[in-house]
């Protein structure tokens with residue numbers, strides 16, 4: 001499989017090059033030359049496949065001969081080495097829990113796959129690859145954990161001091177080895193701007209092989225389609241495929257679901273559930289796309305004014321507004337509705353949702369009221385313990401930290417304090 005740049009002025013590359021580069025030289029996002037169709041029998045007999053076999057069959061065409069089959073099977077098996085349960089919450093609504101990975105958020109899937117691919121590719125390279133990433137919380141932990149101990153890859157994470165939750169901060173700052181956390185005296189936007197400047201800086205790029213680990217990288221984006229297949233594997237109403245509601249920020253996750261659907265996975269409809277950062281729902285309402293200035297909310301992993309993967313969604317629909325309207329509905333959910341929804345889900349059904357999952361639940365509930373008889377799934381993208389300030393005050397009790405994350409509490413935070421200045425970052429990188 002080859003990948004082209006959506007800006008259409010860069011050479012076509014293999015999966016290997018697309019992963020190492022992250023973004024094309026013309027600043028476009030990479031997109032697969034064709035979207036493969038899955039075998040009809042794979043869908044018909046989906047319950048008879050193991051998670052690993054299914055995942056391998058779905059992913060293999062995207063990788064082609066960039067990774068041999070034995071290594072690809074190993075990489076995929078390690079990536080999805082935890083459960084993806086579909087849990088009933090109401091009569092018609094199911095939660096696809098994507099928080100059972102090591103850092104308690106769905107980003108583990110993309111980060112684990114990408115890190116293993118880069119580790120595999122770096123064996124054929126003599127220079128160390130430096131991954132530079134800015135995080136508002138979940139990305140950093142998933143990337144740190146995914147890349148820990150990977151030979152030939154060094155990871156530098158920038159996070160805004162005092163603006164991530166305690167569990168998130170421990171996930172970022174306690175890894176050691178090839179992972180360094182830079183604690184920036186500024187906002188997430190400042191961190192992101194510093195990373196962008198680094199990618200643009202000629203001197204830095206001459207001295208080191210820099211790459212990014214955010215969702216524009218195909219190796220993070222593509223494996224996210226796998227859990228849509230796992231959801232369908234567990235779906236008990238095969239005669240009526242699910243409506244799927246995805247809490248969306250940069251639109252990588254929903255775009256991976258669309259990929260699964262285009263390749264043949266039965267899904268009735270998609271819901272793009274956003275907080276007030278709603279450039280895409282606004283586009284679906286009006287037909288005009290305009291990026292916005294990001295606004296801070298309690299579902300902060302979705303505080304994105306200009307969703308980077310939206311260009312991929314448009315490409316999937318050949319830029320047709322009509323075509324996209326048939327497949328996706330958009331919803332805007334305010335913080336006060338989100339809190340009310342967390343309270344309602346807890347009181348009525350005894351289920352604890354995190355703020356992102358709650359946004360998706362609310363949007364799905366609204367949609368199902370319009371289409372009675374349908375059933376749906378919302379993606380529960382992070383464990384509620386990652387957002388204790390909001391969730392605990394709404395439900396009025398403390399959330400137990402899952403056993404898999406308890407070890408974090410015994411570790412000591414290690415970070416390097418830095419001002420929000422690109423010059424300081426550059427100097428630090430050059431003198432490291």
Ligand SMILES: *Cc1c(COP(=O)(O)O)cnc(C)c1O
Pocket residue numbers: 105107138139215247248249250251252253254301302356381382
């Ligand atoms: C990153 C993230 C999202 C948004 O996912 P996108 O792929 O950027 O749309 C939603 N929920 C949580 C918990 C996240 O960490």
